[in-house]
Amino acid sequence: MRVLRQGRATGGGAVVVLTYHRVRDTALDPLHLATPPSRFDEHVAAIAKRYELMTAGQLFRLMRDGARLPRRGLVITLDDGYVDSLTNVLPILEAHGAPATVFVCSGFLDGAREFWWDELEHVVLIDEEPAPPVSIVSPGAPAFVRKASTSRADLYRDLCAYFEPLTAVAREGALASVREAFGASLAVRPEMRALSPDEVVRLESGGLVEIGAHTVNHARLASLPEDDQHSEIATSKRDLEHACGHELVSFSYPYGTAGSFTADTARLVRQAGFLGAVTSEPDGSFPWGSASRGTDRFAVPRMATADVSTSELVNTIDKRLGL
Secondary structure, eight states, X not given: OHHHHHHHHHHTOOEEEEEEOEESOOSOOTXXXXXXXXXXXXXXXXXXXXXXXXXXXXXXXXXXXXXXXXXXXXXXXXXXXXXXXXXXXXXXXXXXTOXXXXXXXXXXXXXXOOOHHHHHHHHHHSOOSOOOOEEEOOTTSOOEEEOTTSOHHHHHHHHHHHHTTOOHHHHHHHHHHHXXXXXXXXXXXXXXXXXXXXXXXXXXXXXXXXXXXXXXXXXXXXXXXXXXXXXXHHHHHHHHHHHHTSOOOEEEOSSOSTTSSOHHHHHHHHHTTOSEEEOSSOOSSSSTTSBOTTSOTTSBOOEEOTTOOHHHHHHHHHHHHTO
C-alpha cells in the first residue's frame, strides 16, 4: 500500500469513476442494473464525506490540461437516462450536495419505447409458465431460433447476447418477433421509461448534475460501420445539446467493455467535440482501476457498483485510490 500511495503521488493524484444505471426498488433485475434508493442514499452519504466529488466533465478538463488530480477524487455516473435519475437520484444528490454525470441515450427521449433489455425482461421473465418457441427473422440480423423447451432464464440470456450487436432497425424487428411469440403488445411502463427533454433540463437545472451523451440508440458501436458510429455519436450530442441549450463534453460508450468500442470509435468521439469518454473496463495503469494524469481521457475506466454494501464500496474505492 505504501508503494501504491507513492505511485499515486508521483502520478499526480487519482480519480475513481463509479457506474450506476437504475436507482429504484425492483424484484426483477436479471442484469443487476438496479440499486435501491435506500442503498444509493447510503453510498452517496458516505462518499460525499470521504472523497472529493466532481463531474466527468470536470475530470476531463483536468486531464486535458495536464493538471494534478485530487488525492481522493471520485465521479458518480449513471448510464442510459432512466426517469428515476430525476425522481429518485436527484433528491439524494441534493441532500448530500453531491455532483454527478448522467449519460443519456437521445433516441429514447420521446418515451415511445423501453430499452431493449427491459422490454425483453418484461416479456420473457414476467411469467413462470414455459416459454413458447421463439423464431426471429429481422432484416440485417442473423436468424434466431429457440425451442419451447428452453427455460425462460436461458432464453433471456440468449436473447441479450443476440440483441447487443444489432443495429437499431434490426433490433426493432427482432423485438416485434419476440412480442409476437409471447402474444405481448408494445408498452412503455412509466417507471421504466427514459427522461423526456423537459426532464433532462430539470435534472441539470440545479447545477449538481451534468448531462453526457450515450449514443442515440444505445448502440454497440464496434458492431457498426464507421459512418453509423459517427451518426450515433454526433447525433446524440447534437440532440442533447438542443434539449439542454449548451455544449456537452462527456461521453459514455454503451456497454463499454472490451470489443464494444475501438480506437476508431474513440477518434470519432474526439472529433465530435467531446473532451473525454468513460468505459466499463478496469484500467491496467497504476493505480489500477482509477484515472490518473497518464490515463487516456477517451478510455477512462469505471467501477461497477450495483447493490453492494457501503463498506464494500468504500473499501474498494480506497484500494483503487491507494489510500
